[in-house]
Amino acid sequence: MSKEAKSNRLKARLPRGFSDRGPAEIAATRRMIETIRAVYERYGFEPVETPAIEYTDALGKFLPDQDRPNEGVFSFKDDDEQWLSLRYDLTAPLARYVAENFDQLPKPYRSYRFGWVFRNEKPGPGRFRQFMQFDADTVGSSSPAADAEICMMAADTMEALGIKRGDYVVKVNNRKVLDGVMEATGLRGEGNAGKRLIVLRAIDKLDRLGLDGVRALLGAGRKDESGDFTKGAELSDSDIQKVELFLSARRTVQKRIYALAGDISERLETPDSELSTALKIAGWLAASFKGSTLVSEGTNELVQIAEYAAAAGYGGDRIQIDPSVVRGLEYYTGPVFEVELTFETKDEQGRAVRFGSVGGGGRYDGLVGRFRNDQVPATGFSMGVSRLTSALIHLGKIDTKPEAGPVVVTVFEKNRLADYQHMTQKLREAGIRAELYLGSGKMGPQLKYADKRGAPCVVIQGGDEKAKGEVQIKDLIEGAKAAAAIASNQEWRETRPAQFAVKEENLVEAVKEVLARHKVTWGH
C-alpha cells in the first residue's frame, strides 16, 4: 500500500452533498430527538425502525423528479440481480413494514421513527444528499381526526423545541382540491398527467419564485438567472387565471372581498378566528369551482380538520388552511401539511430570509395498498431534523457552546506512565472525565493540548512532588482569568492560586473542588 500511496496520494475529501458533524451539532441533535420523541410518545405513538436499504420496487418512484427515472435515488444491484435502493424517505419503508406485518399490528397503528435518508440530487447550499428525518404516522384510519391530530402534534413539537407560538405555522391543504382545480382547467385524464405534474411543481414554487414566476411556468415557460429555460405547462390565459384565483384563496378571503357561499357559511358563528377563516376559504373555493366533486370533498375534509383543531384548542394561528401548499412527493391522496418557521433572520449577506419549511406530510391512502388486495388509509408527518437543527442553531435557540473538556493528567517523566495512568483511572472511577496525555510533547505542548481540549484543570507530578507524595493541580479556568487580569493586578497568586499542591491521596477530592468552584458539569 505505502509505495503506491506515496506516489499517488489520496485526497481526503467528502463527496458533494455530504457532511461531517462535530460535538455541538451532535449534542444539539440528540437533545432535539429526545424532545420530539417525548411529544410523539405522549400522543401514543410507538417506535419502529426499518433498515436503510430496501428493494427498489418496494420503495416505488414517488420523488418529485420521477420523470428522470435514474435520478433521485441511490440504487445498486444485489448479487441475485435484484435492484436495491437507499431509502429516500421514511414513509415508503413504513408502508412496506406495515404490509409485511399487517396481521400482528394494532389497527389503527401509530408509530414513529427517525433516521438518515438519502437523495441522489444535485447538492446545493443547505441541500444535502444525506439528511435526517423524524416521522410519525397513523396507519388504518381514514378519519380527518387522524390528520388533525398529526397537525396538532407537529405544532406541539415546535413549541417543545422552544419555537414560540406565532413563530411557526402548520399549513394544511388537500390534494383533492388541487386535483379539482386541475380538472377545472381541463387537465383531465392519463394523457395530461405530465402537464398536471408541471402545474403542481409550478404551484410548489410560489414561495421561491413569486406569482410572476409561477405564472410563467403555467404558461410558455421561464428563464432563470443562469439563463436556463424551464418549459411551462402551456395553459391558456383563462386557465392560468383559474389557478391564480385558487392560489389567492387565503389572501382573498382574508381581505373579505368575496361573499360566502353555501351552507358552510352557517357555521361561521364559532368565535375562533382561524376556524372561521378556514370555513370562508372552503366556502369561497366551493363557490369558485362549483360542480367539482373533488373540490367539494377536499374542502369538506379541510373544514373537518379545522373543526377538530379548534375543538382541541389549536384553532388560533397554529394550524391554518392554505391552498398554496403542495408537497412534492407524489403518493399523497388527500390532506397535505407543511410546517413553516415564519420569523425572519439574516443570511450571510445580511439579507432578511425566512427559514420556511422544516417538515411536512399528508395522507397517502394508496401506499400500503400497493402490497395488498385492499386499500389501507394512512396519514403521517415528517420532520426535517437536519434543517430544523440548522435553523435552531442559527437562531441561538440551541446552546452550541462546547462542554468542558476532561481533566488532563500530564506526563512529566515518561518512564512513569503507568503511575499517571493509575491517577487518571482514580479520577475516572470517581465519575470525573479524565484523560492521560498520550502524545510525545514536553510540558509546554501538553498544557497547550489541555487548553485546546477545554480542560478545566491539569494534574502534574514531577520527581520532587513524587518524593513528597504530592501532586500539583493547575486550574486552567482560574489561570486564564488571571492571565487576562495580570497587567493591572499582580497579587492574584496570593488570593486564589491557579496552581497548588495536594497530597496524592487527596487528588480526587481536590479536583472535585476545582470543578465545583467553576460549576463544571458534564451534561447528558
Added chain:
Amino acid sequence: MSKEAKSNRLKARLPRGFSDRGPAEIAATRRMIETIRAVYERYGFEPVETPAIEYTDALGKFLPDQDRPNEGVFSFKDDDEQWLSLRYDLTAPLARYVAENFDQLPKPYRSYRFGWVFRNEKPGPGRFRQFMQFDADTVGSSSPAADAEICMMAADTMEALGIKRGDYVVKVNNRKVLDGVMEATGLRGEGNAGKRLIVLRAIDKLDRLGLDGVRALLGAGRKDESGDFTKGAELSDSDIQKVELFLSARRTVQKRIYALAGDISERLETPDSELSTALKIAGWLAASFKGSTLVSEGTNELVQIAEYAAAAGYGGDRIQIDPSVVRGLEYYTGPVFEVELTFETKDEQGRAVRFGSVGGGGRYDGLVGRFRNDQVPATGFSMGVSRLTSALIHLGKIDTKPEAGPVVVTVFEKNRLADYQHMTQKLREAGIRAELYLGSGKMGPQLKYADKRGAPCVVIQGGDEKAKGEVQIKDLIEGAKAAAAIASNQEWRETRPAQFAVKEENLVEAVKEVLARHKVTWGH
C-alpha cells in the same frame, strides 16, 4: 398506479440480511448506547460523526474478503462517474475525517462515534448486512499506553452494561508477532501475500473449527459439512507445527511446561497473575522464535500493554494476552484486541454455545497516512452494538417487557369526535400518554384495541354520562386481574371496581390515580 398494482401486486419483503426493529429492541439499544457513551466520555473521548457514504477509494479495501474485489462493499457510481461506497466500518471514514481536518484537531485526538455500517456479504443466522457499531479511537499516539487504555475502556464498558467480571475477557495480540511467525514459516515477501492471508484466516477460525480444522486449512485444505472445499495454504508439516506451537502459546504457558527465556523473566516478581502470564507468554514466544525482530518487537509491546493494564488495576483476568487473536480487517499494524463473552448459554436446540466476540479493534498506523505525507499512529476499538444487544437480550440482562401503552379515549358517539379529541388533549397536556381511538370499530373492537396496545385504562363517555357531566374510566389492569380471579371470587366489584364514573373536570386526576395505583410510569 392502482391498475398496475392490482394486476401485478408487489410483495412486501425485506432484502436478505436486513431486519426491522420493534419498540423493545429500540429501547434496549438506546439504553446501551447511553451507557457506552457515558463510559467513553469519562475517558475523555468526544463525539464526531461521518456520513454513510464515502468515495470508494477513500475507504480502501481492507475487508477480509478483499480478494473478491467486487464483494464486501455496496458501491455505485456518482453522476460524475466517481465510485461511491456505503461505509463498511467506522474506522476508514474516521481516517478520512482526521486527514481532512488534521490541523484543527487536538493531537492526540480522542473521539467516539456510533452508527450503521453495511457489508455486502452472504447473510446468515446472526449475520446481517446492516449492523450498528460503536467506536472509540485515539489518533496521534504511538504509545502502547493508548492501546492499553482502549482495552481498559472496553472492559469498563462491559461492566457498565451489566456483564460481570469473569463473564467477559479483552484478549490482546499483536500483528507483528503474527507476521514474525509467518516469516519463520518462510512466508516472506510480496509473492507470499496471498498465502499469508490464507494462514491469517485459518488462525482466525480457531474458535469455530478447532485445531484440526485450522491444521487442514494450513495444509492441503478443508471440506466443510456442506461438501464445499476450501483450498489451504499448503504449508509443510514442519511449518504447520510452528504455527501450532505459536497458537498454543497461552495454553502452554499456563501449563507451565516451558522454561522462561531472557531478561523478561526477571520482572516476574509482580504479584499480578495475568501480568505474570503475559510476561511468560512473551518470554516463551521470544525463545521459540529466536532471532525474529518482529516477534520481539511485538512481544515487547504486549508486555507494555500488560504492565499498563496491571498498573491501572486491570491485570486480573479482564485483559489477557492471547496469541490466537487475529481480527479480520487488514489495516491493523500492531496490537489487536477482541472482547469475548465467555459464559455459555443455550441455543434454540438446547445446545451450549458461547457468545464469543462482541467487539474488537487494534492499531492502524498506516490508515490516516494514506492521505498524507507522513504516518499518523492510531488505535481504536469497535463495539458490535447489534451483536451485543442480541447477547444481552438473550441473557435477560436487558428488560424487554414492553412499556405500558397509552390511555385510550374511546369513541362512543361518532358525531362527538371533537369532544373526545379535547379530552385526549387534556390528558396529554398533563403529561399522560393518551390517544383518541381513530379506527371505525364499535366499543367491542375499541376495547380489544386498547388491550392490544397495553393501555392501563380507557375513557368512555356515552350520552347518559354526557348528560350528567361525567366520564367512565375502565381500569384494564384491574379488570384483567379480576377476570382471572372471577371464578372463585365474585365480590371484587364492591371492593375495587374496575370501572367507575367521575366528573368530567376530574378526568385527569382520576386517570392519574389509576396510573399511580398500578405504578405505571413511562420510561426515558
